[in-house]
Amino acid sequence: MCVGIPMQVITPRGTSALCAYRGDETLIDMMLVGEQPAGTWLLVFLDAAREVISAEKAGQIADALEAMRLAMQGENNIDHLFADLVDREPELPEFLRT
Numbered sequence: 001m002c003v004g005i006p007m008q009v010i011t012p013r014g015t016s017a018l019c020a021y022r023g024d025e026t027l028i029d030m031m032l033v034g035e036q037p038a039g040t041w042l043l044v045f046l047d048a049a050r051e052v053i054s055a056e057k058a059g060q061i062a063d064a065l066e067a068m069r070l071a072m073q074g075e076n077n078i079d080h081l082f083a084d085l086v087d088r089e090p091e092l093p094e095f096l097r098t
């Protein structure tokens with residue numbers, strides 16, 4: 001299984017970019033998304049950018065990853081990390097609705 005990490009471009013460098021997540025900086029391959037300006041959020045898999053995402057989506061993914069980290073440590077107070085899902089009924093995707 002591969003987990004996507006939201007990273008923000010710090011310094012574009014043509015086919016690569018210096019990007020950051022939680023204070024760690026990594027050189028990311030940008031071949032699939034093209035050169036992006038500083039400040040752009042990316043979804044990164046195995047040090048390769050696969051998708052340009054919004055800051056809101058990056059925050060949601062970061063919260064989900066934090067919830068997973070806490071759950072693996074035995075913490076069960078993680079509802080605040082899923083604020084967009086709490087008190088909401090799940091909806092089937094359009095293609096599964098009858």
